[in-house]
Amino acid sequence: MAESKSISNQQHGIHIVAKPIGPRCNLNCEYCFYLEKQALFPQGEDYVMSDAVLQAYITKYITLQPTPVVEFVWQGGEPTLLGVDFYRRVIELQQSFIDQKQITNSLQTNGTLLTDEWCEFLKANNFLVGLSLDGPREIHDRYRRDYGNNGTFDKAMQGLKLLQKHGVEYNVMATVARETAYQPLDVYRFFKEQKVEFIQFAPVIERTGDSHASQLGLKLAGHSALDQEERHVEVTEWSVEPETYGDFLIAVFDEWVRNDVGTTNVMNFEWALHAWIGNPSPVCQHAQACGKSLMLEHNGDVYACDHSMYPEYKLGNIVHDDPLAMAKKSIDQGFGAKEVTLPSCCTECDVLNACWGGCPKHRFSKSYNDEAGLQYLCEGYKKFFIYTRKYLHTITQLLETGLPASYIMEAVKGPLVINLPNNK
Ligand code: SF4
Ligand code: SF4
Ligand code: SF4
Numbered sequence: 001m002a003e004s005k006s007i008s009n010q011q012h013g014i015h016i017v018a019k020p021i022g023p024r025c026n027l028n029c030e031y032c033f034y035l036e037k038q039a040l041f042p043q044g045e046d047y048v049m050s051d052a053v054l055q056a057y058i059t060k061y062i063t064l065q066p067t068p069v070v071e072f073v074w075q076g077g078e079p080t081l082l083g084v085d086f087y088r089r090v091i092e093l094q095q096s097f098i099d100q101k102q103i104t105n106s107l108q109t110n111g112t113l114l115t116d117e118w119c120e121f122l123k124a125n126n127f128l129v130g131l132s133l134d135g136p137r138e139i140h141d142r143y144r145r146d147y148g149n150n151g152t153f154d155k156a157m158q159g160l161k162l163l164q165k166h167g168v169e170y171n172v173m174a175t176v177a178r179e180t181a182y183q184p185l186d187v188y189r190f191f192k193e194q195k196v197e198f199i200q201f202a203p204v205i206e207r208t209g210d211s212h213a214s215q216l217g218l219k220l221a222g223h224s225a226l227d228q229e230e231r232h233v234e235v236t237e238w239s240v241e242p243e244t245y246g247d248f249l250i251a252v253f254d255e256w257v258r259n260d261v262g263t264t265n266v267m268n269f270e271w272a273l274h275a276w277i278g279n280p281s282p283v284c285q286h287a288q289a290c291g292k293s294l295m296l297e298h299n300g301d302v303y304a305c306d307h308s309m310y311p312e313y314k315l316g317n318i319v320h321d322d323p324l325a326m327a328k329k330s331i332d333q334g335f336g337a338k339e340v341t342l343p344s345c346c347t348e349c350d351v352l353n354a355c356w357g358g359c360p361k362h363r364f365s366k367s368y369n370d371e372a373g374l375q376y377l378c379e380g381y382k383k384f385f386i387y388t389r390k391y392l393h394t395i396t397q398l399l400e401t402g403l404p405a406s407y408i409m410e411a412v413k414g415p416l417v418i419n420l421p422n423n424k
Contacts, residue, residue, distance in 0.1 A: 013067035014327045015293040017075055017306055018057060020086065022047035022298040025078040027110055027152055030143040031177060031204045031238050034077065037309055041299075048082065051089070053300040056319045058093045062101050064324050069102045075306075080113040084121050091125050106130060108173070110144070111159025112152055119166035129163055129170040130200075132156070135187035139180050143204075143238060160194065171198035171267070178204070178237065181244040184251035192264060200267040201252075203245050205362050205376055206236045235376070242365075246380030250387050257391050258413060262406035269392070272385060275354035276392045277399075285359040291336020292327055304330045307361050343371040345378075351385035 023037040024047040041047070049057075062070050072090070087107075094103050107122065108130040122129060133156050134140040141151030163170045172191060180187060191199050240248075249268060256266055271283050284290040284305070295303045296318055304313040313335070315326040330336065338360055345367040346357045357363060358375040365374040375381065391412070395405045 013065050017073045018296040020049035021077045021081050023077050028147045049298040062097045071104045073106045075108040112155035114159040114162050119162045122168045123166045136190040172196045173200050175202045181240050181248040184248045188252045198265045203240045205239050208234045242377045242379040246383035249384045273392045289336050291331045304335045343367050343373045354385045355381050
């Protein structure tokens with residue numbers, strides 16, 4: 001297995017995801033959960049991070065971080081709307097600290113504004129790029145559209161080709177919406193054809209009337225159980241169905257474990273492998289606790305996480321406050337104590353160590369015994385983790401004995417026989 005290139009790696013102290021262009025984007029994807037955040041800012045806001053905020057962020061994030069590695073993650077909206085010069089300034093400011101810390105940069109983009117100039121810059125400065133691309137044209141264009149309602153596949157593909165041409169390190173972030181989940185191999189094989197080596201699948205889950213989310217914000221993000229009445233909120237028609245999401249991952253896994261181990265890296269499988277190896281999860285949704293990954297808005301305001309940008313979760317401002325103290329405040333307020341609010345079917349669950357109940361924001365289903373606070377995707381998660389466990393255990397054994405993970409492909413196909421453990 002190659003080393004994970006997930007841009008949500010949280011292994012080094014606290015983590016801050018920065019949104020230097022706030023919720024502004026050149027696209028208008030139907031399932032976007034962030035564009036609506038514009039309602040939280042005054043009319044006429046330009047959503048551009050000022051140099052004063054940028055300086056405060058870079059200086060504090062580096063100097064107050066207790067670890068040798070500091071990871072910068074730039075997201076949006078669409079962070080390339082700021083132009084290359086904004087990131088040249090980022091690198092300039094970071095330069096003052098390169099003797100003290102190892103500094104990395106990641107950029108999450110829809111890829112539609114990438115140019116040769118952009119990619120030369122990204123390559124020269126070792127940025128890891130996360131490219132949002134949902135699959136082949138008919139799947140990508142279903143929801144990823146611009147303000148003129150045009151599909152954006154061609155532009156995103158142009159971005160991919162530019163990244164490849166310039167040798168920029170990148171991974172693809174593919175969202176799995178309802179219909180997408182019925183075409184797992186169309187999606188996966190498309191990425192392989194495009195020679196994408198690192199893929200991450202992200203389920204689309206959104207409640208109907210989610211401006212609604214601002215009223216529910218405290219409860220949704222705060223990991224407390226919702227009222228019974230609120231629990232009946234429906235999801236949007238593009239939200240993935242729980243079991244189908246599990247089936248999607250399993251279908252991709254079946255192809256991967258037979259043909260692609262060591263050549264194509266699917267982050268979702270690597271996260272599960274981490275669990276069975278006994279490592280902490282590299283992603284918040286499957287970690288035992290979250291709350292150390294803060295979110296910085298363009299105006300310097302800091303929130304408990306990317307999915308919790310509600311007034312109740314504002315922790316302070318980077319210009320005036322200490323990021324470590326803000327993370328502590330968040331945790332002291334109970335944010336991130338994912339384990340505490342698990343329903344009993346989770347605490348008794350066979351795959352708890354891989355799942356940890358998923359993201360609390362999506363714990364709005366009921367368990368078989370009518371208990372509140374169950375993860376919406378439970379059925380899919382459970383199916384996926386149980387199905388893949390024996391294979392991943394075998395990969396773990398291979399790695400422990402110094403053999404390459406790719407031997408699993410022979411074991412699965414035969415004739416090489418490796419004793420696959422039972423589903424335990
Ligand atoms: S590209 Fe990303 S930020 Fe922009 S509308 Fe689509 S999902 Fe939202
Ligand atoms: S609330 Fe969800 S998205 Fe936010 S840090 Fe926790 S697990 Fe991650
Ligand atoms: S699979 Fe379901 S029951 Fe098991 S830990 Fe995850 S959400 Fe809970």
